[in-house]
Amino acid sequence: MRIVVRCVMVPALALCAVLAPALAGGADWSEQQLATAGALRDRALSGTSAYDHVSSLVTEVGPRSAGSSGDAAAVRWALNKLASLGFSKVRTQDVLVPRWVRGNAEVTLAGSTPQPLVAVALGGSVGTSDEGVEAQVVEVASLDALNALPATTVGGKIVFINQRMERTRDGSGYGAAVRNRSEGPSAAGNLGAVALLIRSIGTSDQRYAHTGAINYRVDAPRIPALALSNPDADQLARWLKPGKPIRLRVKSTSRELPATWSANVIGEIPGAERANEIVLLGAHLDSWDLGQGAIDDGAGVAIVIEAARLIGRLERKPARTVRVVLFANEEFGLSGAREYARLVGDEAARHVIAAEADLGGGAVWRIQSKVAPDAVPAVDAIREALKPLALEGGSNEGRGGSDLGPLRALGVPILDLSQDATNYFDVHHTTNDTLAQIDAKTLNQVVAAYAVAAYMAASKTGDFGRLEASP
Ligand SMILES: [Zn+2]
Numbered sequence: 001m002r003i004v005v006r007c008v009m010v011p012a013l014a015l016c017a018v019l020a021p022a023l024a025g026g027a028d029w030s031e032q033q034l035a036t037a038g039a040l041r042d043r044a045l046s047g048t049s050a051y052d053h054v055s056s057l058v059t060e061v062g063p064r065s066a067g068s069s070g071d072a073a074a075v076r077w078a079l080n081k082l083a084s085l086g087f088s089k090v091r092t093q094d095v096l097v098p099r100w101v102r103g104n105a106e107v108t109l110a111g112s113t114p115q116p117l118v119a120v121a122l123g124g125s126v127g128t129s130d131e132g133v134e135a136q137v138v139e140v141a142s143l144d145a146l147n148a149l150p151a152t153t154v155g156g157k158i159v160f161i162n163q164r165m166e167r168t169r170d171g172s173g174y175g176a177a178v179r180n181r182s183e184g185p186s187a188a189g190n191l192g193a194v195a196l197l198i199r200s201i202g203t204s205d206q207r208y209a210h211t212g213a214i215n216y217r218v219d220a221p222r223i224p225a226l227a228l229s230n231p232d233a234d235q236l237a238r239w240l241k242p243g244k245p246i247r248l249r250v251k252s253t254s255r256e257l258p259a260t261w262s263a264n265v266i267g268e269i270p271g272a273e274r275a276n277e278i279v280l281l282g283a284h285l286d287s288w289d290l291g292q293g294a295i296d297d298g299a300g301v302a303i304v305i306e307a308a309r310l311i312g313r314l315e316r317k318p319a320r321t322v323r324v325v326l327f328a329n330e331e332f333g334l335s336g337a338r339e340y341a342r343l344v345g346d347e348a349a350r351h352v353i354a355a356e357a358d359l360g361g362g363a364v365w366r367i368q369s370k371v372a373p374d375a376v377p378a379v380d381a382i383r384e385a386l387k388p389l390a391l392e393g394g395s396n397e398g399r400g401g402s403d404l405g406p407l408r409a410l411g412v413p414i415l416d417l418s419q420d421a422t423n424y425f426d427v428h429h430t431t432n433d434t435l436a437q438i439d440a441k442t443l444n445q446v447v448a449a450y451a452v453a454a455y456m457a458a459s460k461t462g463d464f465g466r467l468e469a470s471p
Contacts, residue, residue, distance in 0.1 A: 356401025372465020
């Protein structure tokens with residue numbers, strides 16, 4: 001049960017009204033702190049510098065896949081940006097990252113009237129020989145359907161997983177289809193396929209293909225893996241429909257290079273009273289190489305930097321430190337998140353809560369969490385402070401961004417500010433991930449949600465409990 005006490009101060013007199021629902025056991029926030037949260041919200045809604053931050057990142061750096069020169073430039077950019085915006089303790093954490101280069105990809109209908117299909121290599125894929133591979137195509141509806149096929153059907157062929165990703169506001173369509181990409185290459189390789197093509201894990205019918213990481217299993221042959229754009233996957237499906245054998249030629253020059261160094265970049269808004277307690281706002285600094293990395297995850301970088309910066313400009317800082325962590329290499333193996341968690345040591349217990357912005361520039365529509373059960377009302381109070389945004393409540397099974405996984409495993413509670421992902425997967429991991437996809441006003445709404453959530457978490461009297469640590 002919660003009590004909200006609203007007081008109107010007049011000289012020598014405080015008029016207080018107890019509002020339902022009531023707040024028992026002492027307020028988590030003072031009336032002044034709640035007023036500050038409201039002012040922070042309104043300030044962000046009226047305009048922020050978030051769009052300028054993402055514009056600066058994509059203009060001055062652009063694509064920044066792990067270990068590339070763009071990645072190194074992004075680390076320098078982030079150090080300069082955080083320092084110039086007045087963050088404290090701006091620093092890096094060295095992170096060893098895998099290095100993969102895309103090269104060129106060609107997928108062509110073989111035969112007397114060759115037709116090219118638009119395709120991209122999937123992240124981490126091996127290339128083909130110089131001549132490429134030419135083989136008959138076997139189409140399957142899903143990864144499960146592939147796994148049900150005998151090796152005699154698949155051996156020597158090019159597998160085509162033709163599953164369309166569903167468009168959803170919560171991004172769940174991605175989770176349902178992404179196994180085709182991550183697990184498909186080894187599933188097909190184990191059955192003797194010579195290459196894997198997947199329908200892009202993306203929702204657009206524009207003619208660009210969506211890349212993203214694959215996971216080769218150690219016990220499976222490594223075969224080239226590529227994604228077709230949705231219209232090209234449609235075309236291939238039409239060719240296959242009459243049931244006649246269709247042969248494709250696939251060429252790819254992608255390859256892996258030795259691992260190299262990147263870095264997490266960290267900056268802080270120091271807490272006024274309990275500075276050794278941390279509210280973590282994360283985003284990832286790397287991007288895929290195809291676009292500018294504007295929505296993934298330049299937007300997130302801008303959101304968390306701006307939310308923390310606005311808190312830093314408050315006259316009365318919150319008790320706890322707000323720490324911004326820009327993680328290295330989320331896309332190709334979560335290297336930065338794992339290294340951060342590995343180095344966090346005793347500090348893990350002082351990470352009060354963590355949130356990550358990694359779903360583009362869409363508006364926040366829901367707040368979920370993964371906190372101790374008795375801290376759920378505090379999450380509701382954050383939603384209440386954001387009332388003009390009309391956010392939905394969610395479950396206490398929120399997962400936050402993927403970079404938070406290693407911290408969650410250490411017991412750090414999670415705040416999950418769900419952004420509208422309806423259109424996000426139209427451009428995710430494509431050449432079309434550009435600044436043109438970001439709306440400055442919507443970004444301000446997201447900043448408002450992050451700023452208020454971080455401020456309230458950093459001001460809260462108590463904490464959010466701990467999660468059960470998992471191995
Ligand atoms: Zn991302």
